[in-house]
Amino acid sequence: MESKLIVSSSPHIRSNQTVKSIMRDVVIALVPATLYSVYIFRMNALLTILLAIITAVATEAVIQKIRKKPITISDWSAVITGLLLAFNLPASVPWWIPVIGAIFAIAIVKHAFGGLGQNFMNPALAARAFLVASWPVEMTSWISPGVDAVSTATPLTLWGDKMQPSIMDLFIGNVGGSLGETSALLLIIGGIYLLYRGVIKITIPGMYIGTFAILTFIFSGFDFTFTLYSLVSGGLMLGAIYMATDYVSSPVNTKGQLIFAFGCGLITFVIRTYGGMAEGVSFSILLMNVATPIIERYTTPKIFGGAK
Amino acid sequence: MGLLTFRGGIHPPHGKKYSEKKAIEKAEEPKIVKIPLSQHIGAPCKPIVEKGDFVKVGQKIGEPLAFVSAPVHSSVSGVVKAVKSEKIAGGMGNCVVIESDGKFEISEEVSSKGTVETLSGKEILAIIKDAGIVGMGGAGFPTHVKLSPPPDKKIDLLILNGAECEPYLTADHRLMLERADDIVYGLKALMKVLDVKKGYIGIENNKPDAIKVMTEAAKGENIVIQPLKTKYPQGAEKQLINAISGREVPSGGLPMEAGAVVNNVATAYAIADAIKTGMPLIKRICTVTGSAIKEPKNLEILVGTDLTEIVNQCGGFKEEPGKILLGGPMMGRATSSIDVPSTKTTSGILAFNRKEAIIEEPSLCIKCGKCVEVCPINLLPVYISANAENGNFEKAEKLNAMDCIECGSCSFVCPSKRRLLEGIRLTKNRIRSKKQK
Numbered sequence: 001m002e003s004k005l006i007v008s009s010s011p012h013i014r015s016n017q018t019v020k021s022i023m024r025d026v027v028i029a030l031v032p033a034t035l036y037s038v039y040i041f042r043m044n045a046l047l048t049i050l051l052a053i054i055t056a057v058a059t060e061a062v063i064q065k066i067r068k069k070p071i072t073i074s075d076w077s078a079v080i081t082g083l084l085l086a087f088n089l090p091a092s093v094p095w096w097i098p099v100i101g102a103i104f105a106i107a108i109v110k111h112a113f114g115g116l117g118q119n120f121m122n123p124a125l126a127a128r129a130f131l132v133a134s135w136p137v138e139m140t141s142w143i144s145p146g147v148d149a150v151s152t153a154t155p156l157t158l159w160g161d162k163m164q165p166s167i168m169d170l171f172i173g174n175v176g177g178s179l180g181e182t183s184a185l186l187l188i189i190g191g192i193y194l195l196y197r198g199v200i201k202i203t204i205p206g207m208y209i210g211t212f213a214i215l216t217f218i219f220s221g222f223d224f225t226f227t228l229y230s231l232v233s234g235g236l237m238l239g240a241i242y243m244a245t246d247y248v249s250s251p252v253n254t255k256g257q258l259i260f261a262f263g264c265g266l267i268t269f270v271i272r273t274y275g276g277m278a279e280g281v282s283f284s285i286l287l288m289n290v291a292t293p294i295i296e297r298y299t300t301p302k303i304f305g306g307a308k
Numbered sequence: 309m310g311l312l313t314f315r316g317g318i319h320p321p322h323g324k325k326y327s328e329k330k331a332i333e334k335a336e337e338p339k340i341v342k343i344p345l346s347q348h349i350g351a352p353c354k355p356i357v358e359k360g361d362f363v364k365v366g367q368k369i370g371e372p373l374a375f376v377s378a379p380v381h382s383s384v385s386g387v388v389k390a391v392k393s394e395k396i397a398g399g400m401g402n403c404v405v406i407e408s409d410g411k412f413e414i415s416e417e418v419s420s421k422g423t424v425e426t427l428s429g430k431e432i433l434a435i436i437k438d439a440g441i442v443g444m445g446g447a448g449f450p451t452h453v454k455l456s457p458p459p460d461k462k463i464d465l466l467i468l469n470g471a472e473c474e475p476y477l478t479a480d481h482r483l484m485l486e487r488a489d490d491i492v493y494g495l496k497a498l499m500k501v502l503d504v505k506k507g508y509i510g511i512e513n514n515k516p517d518a519i520k521v522m523t524e525a526a527k528g529e530n531i532v533i534q535p536l537k538t539k540y541p542q543g544a545e546k547q548l549i550n551a552i553s554g555r556e557v558p559s560g561g562l563p564m565e566a567g568a569v570v571n572n573v574a575t576a577y578a579i580a581d582a583i584k585t586g587m588p589l590i591k592r593i594c595t596v597t598g599s600a601i602k603e604p605k606n607l608e609i610l611v612g613t614d615l616t617e618i619v620n621q622c623g624g625f626k627e628e629p630g631k632i633l634l635g636g637p638m639m640g641r642a643t644s645s646i647d648v649p650s651t652k653t654t655s656g657i658l659a660f661n662r663k664e665a666i667i668e669e670p671s672l673c674i675k676c677g678k679c680v681e682v683c684p685i686n687l688l689p690v691y692i693s694a695n696a697e698n699g700n701f702e703k704a705e706k707l708n709a710m711d712c713i714e715c716g717s718c719s720f721v722c723p724s725k726r727r728l729l730e731g732i733r734l735t736k737n738r739i740r741s742k743k744q745k
Contacts, residue, residue, distance in 0.1 A: 005643070006642065007642040009729070010716050011716030011719050015723075017723045018668070021723070201681075251677070300707075302686060304315075304559075305557050306559045
């Protein structure tokens with residue numbers, strides 16, 4: 001009997017949290033916003049989401065099969081990439097946009113660099129950038145909510161216009177825009193769930209949104225309404241809560257995370273205020289993703305008992 | 309008083325409900341004891357008895373040959389059957405095998421030399437050294453060495469560790485509840501040795517009853533019972549010092565470099581026993597627990613008792629054990645068999661069933677940073693371990709691998725179930741062996 005005893009080195013217990021449980025929690029957090037996008041953008045949204053997810057998962061399976069690696073699609077990570085990609089697309093995109101985007105995200109951004117844990121950029125955001133650069137017209141044709149969806153502009157370009165939506169509409173999500181970014185409320189609810197489950201910490205979203213809010217407030221001449229409008233419109237909540245918090249492409253230590261998130265907030269503000277594009281969230285996160293290794297190098301924590 | 313703590317750490321499941329309400333029981337007297345000659349950090353003892361000798365309880369049977377060492381004594385009276393290499397936990401080791409005559413005749417060497425009031429600090433230190441007292445929290449570092457700092461190191465902070473942050477273990481908890489006065493007595497003796505005016509006893513706040521009883525026992529003394537936040541590794545020496553005083557033991561240094569000395573409450577109890585009765589360290593409290601143990605208990609066992617006998621006194625196994633640990637689940641050592649003798653540092657016997665014994669296979673790192681967040685030393689376990697796995701030990705060393713206290717918080721928290729501590733240990737071993745060359 002005794003020879004059957006397992007002998008291994010300490011520690012002998014492990015927490016319940018697994019990669020799978022973390023990824024599943026992220027999907028759960030995104031469910032309300034997903035359902036809402038289908039409610040406001042109807043079949044367009046449903047089709048885009050399904051195509052992005054199915055393509056992402058299938059691409060991962062095929063690549064792992066070719067590389068003769070264990071197939072890990074059950075860890076939900078490809079599902080998240082597909083879903084987040086769809087969230088970053090206008091609901092009216094042609095069917096091949098989510099397909100090409102998902103293939104690019106999984107094949108090039110994730111697996112070409114070594115697969116899970118090795119991508120230096122957020123795959124969904126990198127794919128979005130690739131799509132915007134390649135098909136700018138399709139990627140910026142927004143439609144307004146409802147059954148008879150008509151073309152509209154993203155709220156970010158409507159400030160000061162008579163068509164400007166109310167802040168309440170923006171907060172709830174009754175506006176045009178990318179598929180998953182419209183409802184700040186539901187994205188925040190999902191974020192609170194992730195905080196509660198210990199999947200994310202407040203560090204990155206707090207610093208990102210805080211930096212952006214303070215800069216916008218000061219440079220808009222202390223215009224509180226405009227600041228609030230900026231906070232709840234565009235992809236800020238989606239980016240700050242779900243994309244900038246991507247483990248792999250953000251720093252591992254708190255100080256690094258603060259600098260990373262500050263950079264995200266600063267660049268988002270600069271692009272939105274002075275840049276040629278209406279939206280700056282995805283590019284600011286991608287830029288800070290690339291800066292992550294150097295941030296980590298200069299923010300190695302002082303060890304306990306180490307020289308001050 | 310507010311709760312004190314340190315930075316980092318984890319909240320593992322307590323697992324203490326199995327045994328925390330079980331009063332200490334004396335284990336049945338063993339017929340044969342096998343007393344290892346090395347039960348401490350430092351040089352093994354030289355045996356001073358031979359086959360055929362008659363020995364009594366408390367008689368010295370192993371003499372230390374170096375300063376960092378501690379004598380061992382007989383825990384029974386009877387005839388020495390052999391002095392030979394025997395199976396002990398973690399391998400083979402020289403043991404004195406004694407067959408008990410069942411009479412427990414006490415040696416003439418055992419007698420009280422005074423009280424904490426009448427004895428001088430030097431005399432108490434000599435008693436501690438002769439009684440073979442070692443750190444009973446698990447490491448087994450000879451206590452007299454800790455109490456002999458070089459003259460340039462002034463000690464002004466003396467802490468008794470009653471945190472018992474290891475899940476499952478309740479031996480210290482029960483000791484504090486049932487023998488609080490002797491713990492206070494032991495602390496007073498330590499204060500006299502180190503000439504420290506004020507003593508602290510740190511206890512995690514998941515043991516409110518122990519905090520209450522100890523506070524009562526310390527009434528009128530210059531002793532502070534300090535409640536601590538329940539968080540692992542609260543009882544790690546450096547973290548405990550930090551929680552109570554805010555001091556940081558310098559990297560690579562001993563607590564004395566921060567002017568501090570930490571001893572376990574069980575060690576203080578052993579010191580009180582040695583002063584009051586003259587009895588050296590020949591017994592200890594051990595928690596026998598876990599899902600595979602029929603009737604978990606806190607047993608007072610004589611050093612050298614076969615662990616199989618101990619488990620049998622707890623009703624044996626309720627189901628087939630998958631893993632048996634000596635100590636707690638975070639830092640305890642897995643043993644391949646339990647027909648080995650108990651020692652001065654056997655704080656627990658923890659038997660997991662087969663399901664609990666299996667640790668999931670590691671998957672790819674997702675760089676979540678949780679290991680960084682929990683590391684009480686502020687290390688980057690993710691990168692030390694990754695460098696070690698790639699054979700890049702120099703880089704791993706530069707990331708301060710040597711400062712790791714091996715608490716295992718990183719491996720515990722890792723969602724990818726990566727064996728981070730194994731990588732860090734590997735690095736430490738490589739660095740040590742390189743330095744010896």
